[in-house]
Amino acid sequence: MTVKFVTSHPMDKYLRTERLPHIWCPGCGVGSVFDAFLHAVDSLGIDPNKLYIVSGIGCTGRAAGYAKFDSFHTTHGRPIPFAVGLKQVRPDLHVVVMSGDGDLFSIGGNHFVHAARRNNDILVVAMNNFTYGMTGGQVAPTTPTGTRATTSPYGNLEHHLNLPYFAAACGATYVARWSSLHVRRLKDSFEEALQRKGFRFIEAIGPCPTAWGRINAVREGIDMMRYLRDNTEIRDFEDPKNVGFRWGEKIIVGKFKDEEKPTFEESMAELREKLRRGLK
């Protein structure tokens, strides 16, 4: 019997293969989410030269370094303002922010609020693993209340954030939540969002066995996948107000919002055109 090692991946054409192996741990969810995104790009046939990935600091933040598109790895919490600035001068690009929950909602929270409010034309993908994985599993604004982290050794005393509700309230036009278990639906959602305009937000819940699962009785990646299998329910267009969850209870996933309104970039282009024609 000969053992055949698979040395390629269907998405290799979108990967900086010379940068592999990646830093993500066995059982981590980032890879599946990243893979679903690349499949969406592939099936839409988006020109890879016109796709720009921006990420912040953290495990998910490294995604920009593996994707073979123009990509920028900013400081912690700042991928959104970079993407906003870039999009103003490059309307020809699909600008995608891919980062983690700590990066986007703690240190970068203010940027999220205002880019969503302005309806800046960017897609924000939040990989939510409930913790700061790269720094060793400290408590995050997304760590489920009562669960443990290296800085909440007695259980998290804080209330955690309901990300879709937050995004919808800030004005995001497209809001969905899936998990690294729901890779097909996640891919479909990426496809849909990449074809929309405005501030689009997709949360992808995934395991961090190394930092979070290990101390919360979901030791292996597979344990978290089983948890997600048994405890998620798809409810499209559920009011995002109702999709908050407690650890141990049901997690509602689905597409919660899909609307249209003028983007900041469209309004700015319109203003320029008016001024060019001498109108006020």
Next chain:
Amino acid sequence: MLKAGFHYLSGNIAIAEGAIAAGCRFFGGYPITPSSEIAEHLSRRLPQVGGTYIQMEDEIGSIVAVIGASWGGAKSMTATSGPGLSLMMENLGLAVMTETPLVIVDVQRGGPSTGLPTLVGQGDVMQAKWGSHGPYEIIAISPESPQECFDLMIRAFNLSEEYRVPVLVLTDEVLSHLYEKVKIPPASKIKLVKRKYMKSPKDFDKQLKKWDLVPPMPPTGEGFAYHMTGLTHDARGYPNVSEEMQELLVRRLNDKIRLNADKIVDIDEFMMDDAECVLVGFGSVSRSIKEAAIRLRNEGKKVGVARLRTIWPFATKYFDELADKVRKIFVAEVNYGQVFLEVERAVHGKVPVELFEKMGGMIHRPHEIVEKVQEAYA
């Protein structure tokens, strides 16, 4: 841009018009006294010339949006004051590390903290150079009049493109609200530096073999699939967190400014031919210094002025040589001694250097400087 000819402009408006003349087409900023007129003016002007004004949620967002727009290919800037500059410091480091051309205007006010929002200070000199962590070099220039606000904005953008480095324009509250006649040259007379771009993705291999002191930038959206990061990285932009790469990258980031210091440094000399005693200053204070020098000359004292049009990189060689020729140097600045420390370092103890400090709120009055110099002569 403004019609060629004479205009009556404040320092802040001259800054904004200078930016437009320099080709700036993106401004991301957050309101802060005493810089707000720059944002207000550009919010009206930029859409007229096909550009974008965007009011960001804070100064951190502002500088990062400017970095994003610059990588997108637009000449980009922000304007702020001390508290805002403090917030920008981490990402000033990102701009240095990723070699992003951009301009930050800092209209200095009295500090620390909220300090004197509506009154002058000059306390951001050291912050501009040392405020972000790690060893780095930036360029900081300092106009003394609305005319120079216009002219030096063009130089600021040119330097930032030439050296791929953030350039700070340090003005101050007095200058920002000072109205004077400004001569705007015809657009054809304004020399602009064009950004150097890579021509093909193969240029990455060339850079990996031999890294240029100022490497060309990969263009966005042209199939280069570039990567850039604030991590220590190689010429391809890929992270390489090692002592060796740190040495290679960070030494080059510093050297591209250090080795070109002679080309960047710009000193405005006033009545320096036979000067024994030299008054040093920058920004709006230079106006009082020059007036004081004239009065002291009228008393027969051989006083000259060396005014810093560039602050960083510091004019170390200039002051070292000057110290061989003069007997005393005075530094007048609206802080407790920042440029003073640099002058002291540069003269290597060859001549005494004295500081005329002011904590802020008002620039030195000419007679105060005259009296200080007279005391020294007595």
